[in-house]
Amino acid sequence: MREQTRAKSFTGRHMTIILVAFFGVVIAVNFTMARLASSTFGGTVVDNSYVASQQYNEWLARAAAQDRLGWDTEMTVDSSRYLLLAVRKEGVPLGNVQAVATVHHPLGRTAPVTLRFESATGGALRSTRPLAAGRWRLDLVVRHGAAEARYREDVR
Known part of the structure; x- marks a missing residue:
């Protein structure tokens, strides 16, 4: 007798994991870029x-x-x-x-x-x-x- 393989369904849990991972990567990249930008900023050309x-x-x-x-x-x-x-x-x-x-x-x-x-x-x-x-x-x-x-x- 053959065992039937049942396809896993896409659930809300899967969607939550995908969204959290996506926005986690976006936030991590934004913080990294902001930190690099502020640490290399040499100041202004004129103060006023x-x-x-x-x-x-x-x-x-x-x-x-x-x-x-x-x-x-x-x-x-x-x-x-x-x-x-x-x-x-x-x-x-x-x-x-x-x-x-x-x-x-x-x-x-x-x-x-x-x-x-x-x-x-x-x-x-x-x-x-x-x-x-x-x-x-x-x-x-x-x-x-x-x-x-x-x-x-x-x-x-």
Whole structure:
């Protein structure tokens, strides 16, 4: 005699298990993504966008004045991770240039570090301390006499 196999029916218990598993996965993924997003957020560009908008025209005027200086900058990192900076005007290195930079991690994971520069060969400037390995955002202020220029560069 053959034994009859009885097909199991789909019950409310099965549906409950499926719904709980589905929404459990969705909630777990959402919490994971929210945690990763908040842990890597580096902050805001400006603290108060209204105040920044009031200074916009002044920023444009300073940028135009900086462009009129005609300075070209070249930043490189040597094998020892020292930052080399060359400031030129019409291809000729500017003499008696002073520079200071603030470097910070683009995602805000480390505190900003101030870099000072000293004279190097060929009219260039060399940072007095090396950069740590990784990607850095460099805010550079260059002064030559009364003229001042500001640059922002990403350095690896």
